[in-house]
Each structure stands twice: as C-alpha cells, then as structure tokens.
Amino acid sequence: MKQKHLVLAMLVTILSILLVSEAMAADVYKIGGIFSVTGSASFLGDPEKKTMEMMVEQINAAGGIDGHMLEAVIYDSEGDPAKAVSAVNKLIHKDQVIAIIGPSTTPTTLAIVNFTKRAKVPLISCAAGIKITTPVDPWVFKTAQSDLLAVAALYQQMQAAGIKKIGILTVSNAYGESGKLQLLDQAEKFGIQVILSESFGDKDTDTTTQLAKIKAAGPDAIVCWGTNPGPAVVAKNAKQLKIDIPLYQSHGVGSPKFIELAGDAADGNILPTGKILVTSLLDDSDPQKKVLKDYQTTYENKYSAAVSGFGGYAYDAVNLLAGALKGSGGDKEKIRDNLEATKGYVGATGEFNFTAEDHNGLSPAAFVMVEIKNGTWTLLK
Incomplete structure (x- = not known):
C-alpha cells in the first residue's frame, strides 16, 4: 500500500512539474x-x-x-x-x-x-x-x-553659414521622396532656395551626370538624401568633379559604414545625426x-x-x-x-x-x- 502511495505521489509530482513547465x-x-x-x-x-x-x-x-x-x-x-x-x-x-x-x-x-x-x-x-x-x-x-527634424537641423546650420541656394540629390525610394518633400517644404522658412532637384537609384554606381547639372546651376551647397551605398558614391563623384562647395548628407548615413565606403571623400561632409557618434564630445550634463x-x-x-x-x-x-x-x-x-x-x-x-x-x-x-x-x-x- 505504501509503495502504491509512493508511486502515486511521484506521478502527481511529475505531472505537476510538466504542467508548471508547460505553463512557464x-x-x-x-x-x-x-x-x-x-x-x-x-x-x-x-x-x-x-x-x-x-x-x-x-x-x-x-x-x-x-x-x-x-x-x-x-x-x-x-x-x-x-x-x-x-x-x-x-x-x-x-x-x-x-x-x-x-x-x-x-x-x-x-x-x-x-x-x-x-x-x-x-x-x-x-x-x-x-x-x-x-x-x-x-x-x-x-x-x-524623423526627416522633418533632420531637415530643420540641417537648414538651421545652413542659415547660420549664410547658405542661400542649394541643389538637392535624393534617392528614388520612399526615404528619398520623404526627405525631398521636407527639403522643398521647409526651404522658404529658412530663407533657402532649392534651385535644382535631381535623383538617383538606390543601386546606382555613378551620379556624375546629376552632380554636373547641379554644379552648373551654381548653388552654395548640395544636399544628398539617401542611405548607403548611394551617398558614398555621391561623395566620391563630388570629389572627382572637384566640387568645392559644402556637401550635406542626411542622417541616413550616420554610421562608420559611410566613412568606410566613401574613404577620404567623406571628409568635409556635414550631416544631422543622433548624439551617439560624438558621445565623448558631449557635455557631462547631457542626460x-x-x-x-x-x-x-x-x-x-x-x-x-x-x-x-x-x-x-x-x-x-x-x-x-x-x-x-x-x-x-x-x-x-x-x-x-x-x-x-x-x-x-x-x-x-x-x-x-x-x-x-x-x-x-x-x-x-x-x-x-x-x-x-x-x-x-x-x-x-
């Protein structure tokens, strides 16, 4: 009888463990x-x-x-x-x-x-x-x-730098179209004129034609809006064309990958980004x-x-x-x-x-x- 009770108790314990495990x-x-x-x-x-x-x-x-x-x-x-x-x-x-x-x-x-x-x-x-x-x-x-905040940050810096006329080059996808809309919609508010708008495909390996058109229009700066690898191609092509006006990028290139892809053509590029890229440069009071x-x-x-x-x-x-x-x-x-x-x-x-x-x-x-x-x-x- 004791053995039966022991076996029954063991079965109940095993069943309980299984049920608990299943519930967990x-x-x-x-x-x-x-x-x-x-x-x-x-x-x-x-x-x-x-x-x-x-x-x-x-x-x-x-x-x-x-x-x-x-x-x-x-x-x-x-x-x-x-x-x-x-x-x-x-x-x-x-x-x-x-x-x-x-x-x-x-x-x-x-x-x-x-x-x-x-x-x-x-x-x-x-x-x-x-x-x-x-x-x-x-x-x-x-x-x-959002690109709304990114464009505002970018335009505020341009305004402080005295930039009045820009050419824009945006990737042909939803990210590029959204950025383009903000670049066009917010320009007047900051006293900036978009004198030429060009686009590029997200897999394009050359953008010299678009950049040459923008350069010929005589802007004070160029804005590229896209995510890698396209913007790195734009930076390289701008250097090859000896474009000596500021090249701005979107926050979509805010990672070490952009510098890796663009090489020395990345130098001089300006962009809005989260603070993570410059953590060590932040004031200690920054939360x-x-x-x-x-x-x-x-x-x-x-x-x-x-x-x-x-x-x-x-x-x-x-x-x-x-x-x-x-x-x-x-x-x-x-x-x-x-x-x-x-x-x-x-x-x-x-x-x-x-x-x-x-x-x-x-x-x-x-x-x-x-x-x-x-x-x-x-x-x-």
Whole structure:
C-alpha cells in the first residue's frame, strides 16, 4: 500500500512539474523583429538585430518582465519590401508575437504597417520617414528621428553659414521622396532656395551626370538624401568633379559604414545625426551621455564592433517595449496604450515623450550637426 502511495505521489509530482513547465513555456512574451540584416541596408539591420538580441538577453538575465521571459523571433527582410511583408505575416500568424520591432528602412516599414494595423499588433519601426507616423496610426510608433527634424537641423546650420541656394540629390525610394518633400517644404522658412532637384537609384554606381547639372546651376551647397551605398558614391563623384562647395548628407548615413565606403571623400561632409557618434564630445550634463556610454561599452564588448545610431534605434525600441510590457499581462491593446503613455524616457536616440498625436515623441534636441574630418566625426556648434 505504501509503495502504491509512493508511486502515486511521484506521478502527481511529475505531472505537476510538466504542467508548471508547460505553463512557464506558454508564459513567455514572444516579440518579433524585422531587420535588413543582409543586403545593401545591412549597415542598418545588422547592428539592430544584434542590439535587440543583446537587450533581450539582458532583460531575461535580470528576471524578465513581471517574471515573464522574452523570446525574440527575428527575420531578415534583406531590405526588400516583399520579404518584409512575408516576415510580418509569419510573425503575426505563425509565431503569434505580441509586438514587433523594425523594419530598418522606410520602404520596408511602409510595406507592413497595414498588416500590423489590421492584426492590432504594436509596431515600433527603426526607420526615419515621417510618413510612418504621419498621420498617426494607433498601432505604429518609431524610434528614428524623423526627416522633418533632420531637415530643420540641417537648414538651421545652413542659415547660420549664410547658405542661400542649394541643389538637392535624393534617392528614388520612399526615404528619398520623404526627405525631398521636407527639403522643398521647409526651404522658404529658412530663407533657402532649392534651385535644382535631381535623383538617383538606390543601386546606382555613378551620379556624375546629376552632380554636373547641379554644379552648373551654381548653388552654395548640395544636399544628398539617401542611405548607403548611394551617398558614398555621391561623395566620391563630388570629389572627382572637384566640387568645392559644402556637401550635406542626411542622417541616413550616420554610421562608420559611410566613412568606410566613401574613404577620404567623406571628409568635409556635414550631416544631422543622433548624439551617439560624438558621445565623448558631449557635455557631462547631457542626460543622454551616460545612456550612450553604457550602450556603447556593452555592445562593443559583446560584438567587438563599433556602435552606430542605427543600433541605437533598436536599443530604444526594446527598452520602450519593455516599459510598455510591464503590467500589460501580454495584452496587445494594453501594450499599445502603455507605449502611447510613455513620457521622459531618455534613450540612445533622444528623450521620448509619446502622445496620441505624436508616435515619434522626439524634439529637435535629438539631433546634433557633425562634420567628418580626417575620417572621424566632429561636433559642429
């Protein structure tokens, strides 16, 4: 009889362990990621993927969110909108994630927003285009500084430098079109005239024809709006043509990859960027400095690679999502509501204050102007 009771007790214990294990497995918070890990935009997506994985490890090592471990399911879009659509459908229907971070680029983000909206899954994009969050979609947020703020920062510096006439050269995709719209719309406000507008394909290997046209028009400066490798081609071609007026770039080239691709042609290029590229030059009173130093140290120690502002977008997205997951019980609507209520989060990209009318939540203070000198970033005052 005692033996039967012992066997029964053991069976009950084993069953209990199995049930608890199953409950714990079901209790994991599964979150998705879509990044351009490979392809021409890998300089964006690779550090974003690595950062997301690193942050999830850190959160889990600290006990997770309200005792729930995080599981990151990440797909590579290769920078292709069609592959981003395939990835988002897998995340929503197969993996059943409760939130998604990414994609890395404006075109891939715009390709998936309707899917996340219909499924009511919170999305935190790492791309810059203002169309991602304007008009506001209740389920779509983003961490990258918008091109509206980038153009304003760029034009303020031009205004101070006495630049009146510019030529613009923009990439032929959603990111370039969004930047072009802001460059044209804001010019008059800053007393700047766009005298010629040209474009280039995101896979073009030569832009001398467009640059020659702009040079002949006689501008005081040229603005290139795109993401690598195109802007590096523009910088090289401008040097080959001996164009001796300032060349401005967008925040889409704010990583060591641009200097690597452009070589000595990168010197003299000016751009608006997040503070991560000039962390050591920031005043100690800047609230972002400690955050940036901590992120840089952790990332560089783990991956033996230089940190970039693009990885910073994922760093902020994971931290913002972690804050929104607290007290949500994994309910997607509560996560969305908590994201929208986020105030005063100081991250790698800036200080975020989301509202129902603003799902980017950043101010102009998220940007600094930098110039590349001798292959490194210098801070413009």
